[in-house]
Amino acid sequence: MKTLTAFTALCLATVAAPATAQLQPEELTQETLAEVMQPHWVWVNDVSFDRMLDGRAYLLDADSGQMLGMISGGYGHGSLLLAEDGKTFGVPSIHLSRGVRGERTDVVTFYKTADLKAGTEAIIPPKRFSGMPFISSAPVMPGGRFAVLYNFTPEQSVTVVDMQAQKTVGEFVTSGCGLVFPTGPSKFFLICGDGALQPATLDAEGKVTLGKTSKKLFADDDPVTEKGVWTGKQWLFFTPSGKVHVIDHAKDVPSLAKTWSLITAADAGWRPGALQTASYHRATGRLYVLMHEGGPNTHKDPGTEIWVYDAAKQARIQRISLDGMALSVAVSQDAKPLLYTAMPGETDFKVRDAMTGELIRKIEGLGGFMTVIQPSPVTGQ
């Protein structure tokens, strides 16, 4: 006790010392951010694969190279539901009452970009897809009114969330089809196990009605992956062999608009892969695809190069060597676009000039299992 008293006296003496008389004690505060997500801000998922109860996402400023903040996403964190105006977002997450066990609660928690504080919660059915993060498992519809979340138990269904009212609309069965690919404010389709597409519509309240299923569109031995890219007008889907299937969704029943190949005879041995395979820059029509050299069954291998295509001309216009590997790629949608890559097992997030491919910076020391990259949203996403 004497020691403690002496220590306390020493502390007080230190505080009261003449030198500190002019020092204004610092006040501990909480940072805030801009109200709107800036063009070169970017979210990156860290699914924390070896500690999946601690899923999270980091918000980065690719211009400054600074980390701005993060969210904790619960078990097996997936992607964020980014509002088009960049002001708010939802975080679908899974929680168990005893940590690794107990009652399961699935919830979408809404946040403001400005403060990253957990706000309103919408409880959703405890069925959300759990697995590797895919944006197609939880997209926001163009216009931003609704989000549609894919469920797998292994029964398949979707949950609709009203993003404006921040409430759950309900759960709707999908008849053996999965993932969600929006084509308009109230239209989307799912992919069925047999290679068909299942169209669906949302009514004004967000209730789902399934339409007529398409015929079989994709080959059994070269199925499309989950990693389609929305150009703002069409969906592009990729196959392990390097085909690009372009979907025509204008009519009630989806069909193939055209099919082209990423690979010419001169490129034999290369193929697309990765987890977030490709990204599309709408203003320039440039399609960025992670490519690697490999044979069959390498369809999830990371890319060693990014091949850039003029999607309208279906022609490669650039090759970007990565000097390493990447499992995810995304491009910002502004007039001076940045190209982002991440690789699980590495803790650096890489930022490139999307036009030249030049490496601008690495944002270092992030989590060890970064996957899906979500750049600042754009209207009509």
Place this chain on the structure above:
Amino acid sequence: MTNRLDRIMERLSRTAARGMSRRSFFGRASAFGITAASMPLLPVSRANAAQQPGESGDPQSCDYWRYCAIDGFLCSCCGGSTSSCPPGTEPSPITWVGTCRNPVDNKDYVISYNDCCGKSACGRCMCNRNEGDTPVHQPAGSNDINWCLGTEVGVVYNCSTAVVLGAAD
């Protein structure tokens, strides 16, 4: 819908290795009824299934033959084995399957990659091989899904097994 299921079943019937599990995804009532014990009832070669495959290789190594379509932490490195879950974890009754060639007899076997559940990820011997892996919209062959489904203990994934169900036709 009926026609689509017919087409699905027609295709599945041509591919026993994948079909045996995928069949279950389209039957709501049966989905949680699948158990490891019931797996041999599925269309694998029963005559061959009665004979255990010869073994070579290290079950703690990712290049072990049974792991041709696995994605996760090897239970063999986590207190379990290729066909048992670590203490205190619960086997998932439903799973994805692959078809792997055994180098001892050069025959193909159907492998069930049941997850073990209820404790946080083991973190040892991460192994990802994708022979015959399918996208998640073809779930029975997809290793990107957390298969801790239908368990008492819940959704938390610990590690993956590689159980031989039988010889592939």
